[in-house]
Amino acid sequence: MKICFIGAGALGCSIGGVLAAGGSEVVLVDRFQAHVDAINASGLKIRVGDEEKTVRIKAYSDSQGIGPVDLVIILVKSVHTRAAIESAAPIIGEHTMVMSIQNGLGHEEILAEVAGRERVLAAKTYVGGVFLGPGHIISGSRGKQTYIGELDGQLTPRLQAVVDEFNRAGLLTTASTNIYGTMWDKLLVNVATGALCAITRLPYGGLYSVPEIADCALAAVSEGITVAKSSNIRLTSEDPQYFWRLAAEGLPPEFKTSMLQSLEKGEMTEVDFINGSVIRWGQRSGIPTPVNQTLVACTKGIERWMSSFAGKS
Numbered sequence: 001m002k003i004c005f006i007g008a009g010a011l012g013c014s015i016g017g018v019l020a021a022g023g024s025e026v027v028l029v030d031r032f033q034a035h036v037d038a039i040n041a042s043g044l045k046i047r048v049g050d051e052e053k054t055v056r057i058k059a060y061s062d063s064q065g066i067g068p069v070d071l072v073i074i075l076v077k078s079v080h081t082r083a084a085i086e087s088a089a090p091i092i093g094e095h096t097m098v099m100s101i102q103n104g105l106g107h108e109e110i111l112a113e114v115a116g117r118e119r120v121l122a123a124k125t126y127v128g129g130v131f132l133g134p135g136h137i138i139s140g141s142r143g144k145q146t147y148i149g150e151l152d153g154q155l156t157p158r159l160q161a162v163v164d165e166f167n168r169a170g171l172l173t174t175a176s177t178n179i180y181g182t183m184w185d186k187l188l189v190n191v192a193t194g195a196l197c198a199i200t201r202l203p204y205g206g207l208y209s210v211p212e213i214a215d216c217a218l219a220a221v222s223e224g225i226t227v228a229k230s231s232n233i234r235l236t237s238e239d240p241q242y243f244w245r246l247a248a249e250g251l252p253p254e255f256k257t258s259m260l261q262s263l264e265k266g267e268m269t270e271v272d273f274i275n276g277s278v279i280r281w282g283q284r285s286g287i288p289t290p291v292n293q294t295l296v297a298c299t300k301g302i303e304r305w306m307s308s309f310a311g312k313s
Contacts, residue, residue, distance in 0.1 A: 001024055001025065001070045001071060001161070001162070001165045002024075002025040002027070002069040002070045002071070003016070003019060003024055003025065003026050003027070003069060003070065003071045003072075003073060003165075004026075004027045004028075004029060004063070004066060004069040004071070004072050004073070004088070004091055005026070005027070005028050005029065005073045005075055006029050006063070006072060006073070006074050006075065006076060006084045006085070006087065006088055007029070007030060007074060007075035007076035007077075007080075007084060008028035008029065008030035008032075008035065008036075008039075008059060008075075009030070009075065009129070009131055010128075010129030010130050010131040010137050010138075010258070010261065011075055011101070011125075011127065011128070011129045011258070012028065012030070012073070012075040012129075013028065013044055013046070013129060013131075013137045013139075014046070014127055014128070014129035014137060014138075014139040014140065014141055015073075015075075015101070015125065015127055015129075015141070015146075015171065016028055016044075016057065016073075017044050017046045017055045017057065017137070017139065018046075018139065018141050018169050018170060018171055019165070019166070019169045019171070020044075020055050020056075020057045021046075021053070021055045021169065022168055022169025022170055022171075023168065023169070024165060024168075024169060026057055026058075027057075027058050027059075027060065027066055027069065028044075028057060028058070028059040028060070029059070029060050029061070029062060029063055029066075030059065030061065031061060032134070033061055034134040035059070035134040035135060036059040036060065036061050037134070038133075038134035038135030038136070039057060039059040039134075039135045040058070040059050041135075042054070042135060043055055043056045043057065043135070044056075044057050044059075044135055044136075044137070045135055045136040045137070046137055046138075046139050047132070047136075047137070047138045047139065048138075048139050048141065048142060049142070049252075062087065063087055063088055063089070063090045063091045064090055066090065066091050067091065068091055068092065068093030068094075068096060069091045069092075069093070069096060070095070070096065070097065071096070071097045071098075071099060071162060072085075072088050072091060072092065072096060072097070072098045072099070073098075073099050073100075073101060074088075074098070074099070074100045074101075074102065074107065074111065075100075075101055075102060076102070077102075077262070077267070077268070077270060078102055078103070078104055078106075078107065078270045078272075078273040079268065079270075081100070081102065081107050081110045081111070082110050082113075082114065085098065085110065085111050085114045085115055086114055088115075092115060092119075096119060097119055097120075097121055097158060097162070098111050098115045098119045098120055098121070099111075099120070099121040099122065099123050099148070099162075100122065100123065101123045101124070101125050101146075102270075102273075103186070103187075103190050103194070103258060103270055103273065103274055104187065104190070104270055104272075104273025104274045104276075104277055105183060105184075105187060105273065105277045105281075106273065106277070108120055108122050108151060112151075117151065120151060121148055121149065121150060121151075121158075121159065121162065122148070122149055122150075122151055122179045122180075122183065123146065123147060123148040123149070123179075124146070124147050124179075124182050124183050124185070124186035125144065125145070125146040125147070125186070126144040126145050126146070126186070126189070126246070126249075127139070127140060127141045127144045127146060127171070128140030128141075128144065128251055128255055130254070130255060130256060130261070131261060138252070138254075138255075140250065140251045140252070140255060141170075141171060142250060143172065143249075143250045144172065144249075144250055145172050145173070145174065146166060146171055146172065146173040146174070147173070147174050147175075147176040147179065147182040148162055148163055148166070148173060148174075148175060148176065148179075149175065149176035149177065149178070149179030149182065150179070151179070153177045153178065153179065154177075155175055155177060159175050160175060163175045178234055180233060181233055181234040181235055181236070184224075184228045184233045184235055185235060185236050185243075187224065187274065187277060187278075188221050188224045188225065188228075188235075188243040189243050189246055189247045190247075190257075190274045191217075191220050191221055191224050191243070191274060191275055191278060191292065192217045192218075192220065192221050192240075192243050192244045192247045193207060193217065193244075193247045193248070193257050194257045194258070194259045194269075194270075194271070194274050194275070195220075195259060195269075195271055195274070195275050195295040195296070195298070195299050196213055196216060196217055196220075196295065197256060197257040197259060197260045198257065198259035198260045198262075198263050198269055198271070198299055198302065199295070199298050199299060199302065200213065201260060201263075203253060203254050203255055203256045203260075204248050204251055204252070204253055204254075204255045204256075205252075205253025205254065208248055214244065216291065216295075217240075217244050218240040218241065218244055219240075219291045220275065220278075220291045220292050220295060221240040221243045221244065222240045223278060223282070223287075223288075223289045223290075223291055223292055224278045224289075224292070225238050225240065226282075226287055227278055227281045227282045227285060227287050227289065228281075230285040230287055231281060231284075231285060258270065259271060259274075259299065263302060263303075263306065266306060268303055269299055269303065271295070271296050271299040271300065272296070275292040275295045275296045275299075276292075276296055278292045279292050279293055279296065
């Protein structure tokens, strides 16, 4: 299966690298030219635990010249989703599937608007990744589950083919008939740690050693569970501790959430698509979400300070 990742950051390289090592024909597309050049020159260096390996893989700065692929996976920052799928037009053939593995909610609607709903698969993953430098990442893929599903919940041959491709490479992947529930499961994991990691600047080793942080995380997740239940979303668990524990399962103490990684690179975070999603869904149901509102406010305050400090506003 020929698979193209639009967005080859820590997570895109983590999943794409494992797929390539497992025999898939993987192409990475990313705007960071030094990263693209490093991958093409020396391969993608992946650290898994105490081991490091190099995977040979093709990388491009845009979609030109790649040709049609079987599956396009969007893994850019949420605010760039529409631009990413529009840029993928040259690689979308008659039977090409498109899929998001981004954090938060709402990306599938954007993919459907641009590429057609009939092409869209939805996915959520608990695989993690840390960007160390051009062509070099830490992969948190061992023992981490990925779920892929059709938007209508059906089990189709094309869905099974993608799931089989992931599993063949060693990525623990399940075909889901409750993909929206799965999305909310992952959203709550991100709610537990994403903003708090960004605000405190602590990697997981520090984050999970402060009881007050755990209390705040559990309160934010509790709000999300209440909102999800009001919208008839079927969750794996209704225990906030479940999502707090799941967020760190199998990840090293130095792991940093994507929000913190964004701030460290001077970029805006995806807080509007994570904690902000809980707020928006809560507003629709008339449910207050003060903890998530506070986390969004603090994160946006840091973004504003960062932007002002850099002289960008």
